[in-house]
Amino acid sequence: MNVIEIKDLTHRFSSGEVGLDRIDLRVQAGEFVVVCGPNGSGKTTLLRHLNGLLMPESGSVHISGLDVSENAAKVRQLVGMVFQDADSQIIGETVFDDVAFGPENLLLSRDEIHGRVTQALSAVGLGHLTDQRPYLLSAGEKRRLAIAGVLAMIPRVIVFDEPFSNLDYPGMQQVLSQILSLHKTGHTILVATHDLPKVYAYADRILLMRDGRIVRDGEPEQLLSEVGAFGVEKPCACRMASGAGP
Amino acid sequence: MTDVTVFSFQSGNTWLHGLDVRVKLAALVLLTLSSIHIPPLKLTAMIAALLCLIKYLDLSFITVLKELRFFIVLLLIIFATRLLSASGVPVYSFGPIAISLDGILQGGVVCLRMLLVVLLGLILVASTRYSEIKRAVEWTLAPFPFIPKRRVATMIGLLLRFIPVIFNEAREIKDAQRSRAIEVRKNPVFRIVKLTVPLVRRTFLRAEKLALAMEARCYREVRTDPQFNFSKKDGLILAMLIVLSAAGLVF
Numbered sequence: 001m002n003v004i005e006i007k008d009l010t011h012r013f014s015s016g017e018v019g020l021d022r023i024d025l026r027v028q029a030g031e032f033v034v035v036c037g038p039n040g041s042g043k044t045t046l047l048r049h050l051n052g053l054l055m056p057e058s059g060s061v062h063i064s065g066l067d068v069s070e071n072a073a074k075v076r077q078l079v080g081m082v083f084q085d086a087d088s089q090i091i092g093e094t095v096f097d098d099v100a101f102g103p104e105n106l107l108l109s110r111d112e113i114h115g116r117v118t119q120a121l122s123a124v125g126l127g128h129l130t131d132q133r134p135y136l137l138s139a140g141e142k143r144r145l146a147i148a149g150v151l152a153m154i155p156r157v158i159v160f161d162e163p164f165s166n167l168d169y170p171g172m173q174q175v176l177s178q179i180l181s182l183h184k185t186g187h188t189i190l191v192a193t194h195d196l197p198k199v200y201a202y203a204d205r206i207l208l209m210r211d212g213r214i215v216r217d218g219e220p221e222q223l224l225s226e227v228g229a230f231g232v233e234k235p236c237a238c239r240m241a242s243g244a245g246p
Numbered sequence: 247m248t249d250v251t252v253f254s255f256q257s258g259n260t261w262l263h264g265l266d267v268r269v270k271l272a273a274l275v276l277l278t279l280s281s282i283h284i285p286p287l288k289l290t291a292m293i294a295a296l297l298c299l300i301k302y303l304d305l306s307f308i309t310v311l312k313e314l315r316f317f318i319v320l321l322l323i324i325f326a327t328r329l330l331s332a333s334g335v336p337v338y339s340f341g342p343i344a345i346s347l348d349g350i351l352q353g354g355v356v357c358l359r360m361l362l363v364v365l366l367g368l369i370l371v372a373s374t375r376y377s378e379i380k381r382a383v384e385w386t387l388a389p390f391p392f393i394p395k396r397r398v399a400t401m402i403g404l405l406l407r408f409i410p411v412i413f414n415e416a417r418e419i420k421d422a423q424r425s426r427a428i429e430v431r432k433n434p435v436f437r438i439v440k441l442t443v444p445l446v447r448r449t450f451l452r453a454e455k456l457a458l459a460m461e462a463r464c465y466r467e468v469r470t471d472p473q474f475n476f477s478k479k480d481g482l483i484l485a486m487l488i489v490l491s492a493a494g495l496v497f
């Protein structure tokens with residue numbers, strides 16, 4: 001079944017600039033999709049259409065059969081979004097409150113909220129920091145806190161916008177293994193990044209974007225030889241094989 | 247972003263954190279009102295007590311002083327005007343300037359009163375989540391018809407949520423400007439303009455990002471609010487407050 005179904009989606013900013021140009025995309029439940037492309041290619045703009053933060057100007061976006069422009073509230077619960085800038089995603093005054101923010105909006109009971117928050121925090125390994133102030137967390141911990149905030153909504157699709165920016169190597173590893181374990185537990189994953197080598201090995205499918213359009217769509221092996229031409233760094237193994245040197 | 251302003255919630259498990267928000271708000275109102283009548287000595291004692299509370303909340307005095315430095319300048323200006331405008335027997339005079347004991351007393355009392363209110367606000371904000379304050383505002387407005395309670399409460403809650411954002415932005419901009427030697431420019435107007443323009447722009451950008459993040463997690467006015475937990479302790483403190491402020495009015 002298609003969880004995400006985008007038909008002929010075009011988006012123009014108020015400045016008149018075209019952000020997305022006739023996008024067609026179908027993503028099946030449980031897929032791990034990497035959206036890559038250079039800065040300004042429209043990755044963030046595309047992802048924001050998936051939960052109704054931006055509405056299609058023409059064309060349509062359906063999530064699990066629901067039209068986003070008619071069911072934004074329901075869709076936002078189904079599609080969790082981890083933003084590019086972890087700092088601006090922090091809403092609550094403590095780690096616990098921040099994760100509880102989403103469930104509170106769903107009008108769940110106090111007990112249920114407590115259960116969900118505890119579970120989400122332990123899933124990302126932040127269970128020991130419940131009372132900490134979020135601003136004091138490290139960059140990696142902030143990113144994981146954002147993931148917990150999304151998990152507490154029990155989404156089906158989780159969208160990551162540049163999840164590895166600003167992270168050191170261990171931080172990156174933790175976030176990556178978090179993403180992989182979410183994929184294992186049946187979530188549909190979309191990762192937008194210009195840093196293909198980090199996720200290349202795990203992706204089921206890669207979308208290459210440029211100037212607001214999806215210019216390539218296929219399995220990693222198929223696209224390997226082409227990515228360089230689109231301003232995206234090639235994964236290491238490939239560069240060696242083609243003799244370009246490290 | 248590591249050093250968050252003291253004018254924001256400081257997580258902790260003190261009894262102040264556990265106190266019912268409504269009692270805290272009542273304390274703020276009662277103590278502010280009674281400060282209008284009480285003499286300087288008692289006022290000083292109250293401020294000393296509040297300073298103890300601030301210490302108890304684990305806020306550093308230095309940070310509080312730093313963040314209040316503009317307010318303190320304002321207090322000094324008020325003190326000076328009071329000092330100079332009061333009539334009475336001069337204890338010291340220098341040309342046309344005469345300083346009377348009355349002036350010192352009056353100026354001092356006004357300043358102490360304002361300081362008291364600011365400290366009360368600081369303690370409230372530092373020990374209360376904005377969602378709790380929102381809930382308390384809603385509760386307080388409940389008996390009044392024709393007021394969109396939920397909306398007013400949401401607006402106050404959001405306002406409180408955004409104050410630390412603005413403070414932090416201001417600090418970051420100031421640091422960035424200081425690292426490019428803005429101190430060389432002595433003209434205060436120039437410096438204020440150079441601070442305000444980017445501050446407004448960045449605060450809006452930042453607020454928009456925050457609003458987007460809230461929207462992505464389904465924010466709405468109707469949500470599971472924190473519960474009030476009015477315990478014996480709250481009743482005791484409320485009773486004490488009422489008795490004290492009534493006594494303050496009478497004596």
Ligand SMILES: Nc1ncnc2c1ncn2[C@@H]1O[C@H](COP(=O)(O)OP(=O)(O)OP(=O)(O)O)[C@@H](O)[C@H]1O
Binds near residue numbers: 019
């Ligand atoms: N609100 C806006 N108004 C006008 N133009 C915008 C707006 N937001 C984004 N753009 C433009 O749309 C294009 C796509 O932006 P988008 O943020 O989707 O790119 P991206 O692929 O996420 O880039 P990055 O890798 O830098 O995050 C850019 O050229 C950007 O300048």
Ligand SMILES: [Mg+2]
Binds near residue numbers: 044
């Ligand atoms: Mg982006």
